Amino acid sequence: MAYDIDMIKKVYSQMAERVNTAREVVGKPLTLSEKILYSHLWDGNAKEAFTRGKDYVEFSPDRIACQDATAQMALLQFMQAGKKQVAVPTTVHCDHLIQAKMGAAIDLQSANKSSSEVFDFLESVSNKYGIGFWKPGAGIIHQVVLENYAFPGGMMIGTDSHTVNAGGLGMVAIGVGGADAVDVMAGMPWELKFPKLIGVKLTGKLSGWTSSKDVILKVAGILTVKGGTGAIIEYFGEGARNLSCTGKGTICNMGAEVGATTSTFGYDDSMERYLRATNRADVADAANEVREHLTGDDEVYANPEQYFDELIEINLDELKPHLNGPFTPDLATPISEMSAKAKEHDWPINVDWGLIGSCTNSSYEDLTRAASIAKQAVDKKVKAKSDFGINPGSEQIRYTAERDGLLKIFEDLDATIFTNACGPCIGQWDRSDRKGEEKNTIVHSFNRNFSKRADGNPNTHAFVGSPEMVAAIAISGRLDFDPTRDKLMNEDGEEVMLDEPQGIELPTKGFAVEDAGYIAPNEDGSTVEVKVAEDSERLQLLTPFEPWDGKNLTGAKLLIKAWGKCTTDHISMAGPWLRYRGHLDNISNNCLIGAVNAFNKKTNFVKSQITGEYDGVPAVQREYKAKGIPTVVVGDHNYGEGSSREHAAMEPRHLGVKVVLVKSFARIHETNLKKQGMLGLTFANENDYDLIQEDDTFNFIDLESFAPDKPLTIEIVHADGSKDTIKANHTYNAPQIEWYKHGSALNLIKKQNAA
């Protein structure tokens, strides 16, 4: 599982010079976030000051982590790059594809059966290309990264939105789409809009029932689910130093719930303690040598209003425990107000389940604090009224918690210990007690609580709280239970109260594990065979896209003129389709099925110009492809907004669409189209969108002289023979035109590698 100490030392050896240069170039003291960003520029030392929220900047991340669901297409693409090894240290974690039902032993066995081909594929690709592989049951990606790989001052990307969890160890860690991860694996820079900065000044110290989770529940209430968009949240102050490292991880983890690019904390004693406790004394020693560069400048924290774009102050002495929800993580309610609020909104008071764990809250401190509550219930003869489920974040934490008797305490309350995996947090929960339409309530210590997220049931009201509060509420069985005030009736008919939780930051006997679940790659992977069955419905090796023939594109037919919002979800739907995310041809059967046809306002109902009949978009497009007829997709404003899902660009490309012509693009999707060798164009005059008719044919007059900054001319031939000639703009620079010529960015990389 070796973390790369040489890589970390290299980052630190460059840090002083890079930070000092950046400070000169920027002309003022630096926040921690700026220090990490400027010391990871692709081009080395800073040469210019970047404008926050505006400039696109190329970075050089230190690490990549991928989870099993998103890794499939990322690795299939990487295999196209013709590389022998990944260019930066990378790990793959099998955690999303394991369903929680009966408990760890049985559930893991059944996942290993139902998803064996995916796990085998990921393991063999990892083995071949020098990628560390964490097998099913080893743990949840972000907990494993925090325990093994995160390091102060580092930059990492991961193909999962909660990659941000590693901010708890002082990283700038950002969730990205597979295409971005592939670029970095293949040795290319990674591009990001230079983020804005939100400062959160923490004063005071947590006490009683209040925990680190309540800090982010409070922040979520302040910022709301969109308030952090495009920004890094940087926590600082005496209150930050008073938090444990894993508590900081919890706070950073849920930064994703306010839309933040990432969150981070400066290096401090809590991080040093955590590094040493997780057998990384050499990382702690190395970090200590550059300590001053691993936190923001003193002047920044003394006058934060001058250096952050937005500032929030929270006094931990006054912070109260919260529950956030239902259906959104930013609906923050102090426990003391829940009774009134639940009545007002008619939320079901009885709680069916209390779930503890996930990547957000399964640290040793979390489990000890929750167990201290569970133990009181046993000792005071209070029977838990709700069911308990625990999903530990890693095998290391599970093994240690079992050794120290923590799991036994939960089992005494009849808790089900699920696999060390995502389980109920991502809807991988076969919940047997409620399937119907009756409203019901669950509480959990996870991060997200959108409708249907945990059990697929829109009637389930999920509330997010700290593990100890989840334990208390599950024992009471009531959403409006306030343990600071309310009593419980025990089996002897006596009224008892729960004392405040007691936690232990790090195990006094140290962490332990027998088999952490890590499989190191072969030193030389050249002979490793990648396993994909010919008849697999979930996996398909990719075939390189055809290069451009250098000619003008003529006779292209309109596939669909999309009307209004067309997000990546409309272009490539999620839900049950996720099963096919490693099989490009099968998942292409969802291509554009959510887009609204401008001519009939229906979804997935377009006219075939071959037959004159209406059918689903993928079916019509497959007809065109079979006859070798190129097609064009026309769209409205901000086409492709939503996510960085590369499938939304790969599917139309795979099915034979040649051009996407829109009023405007979401930038990431536009780049993804370029990377896949598509022509992504915008109307020079956006009213020309109205000229497009259902039976149109497109002739690209001057594509042969495709060049940067030169608009293209398109002749549109209508069914009645009349014509319109319009201009289309593009943003391809010279290297991107090379991607287009070669059929995709990966085709070009492969050629360069072969040269």
Ligand code: SF4
């Ligand atoms: Fe995502 Fe939940 Fe898994 Fe964490 S535990 S990685 S939030 S699905």
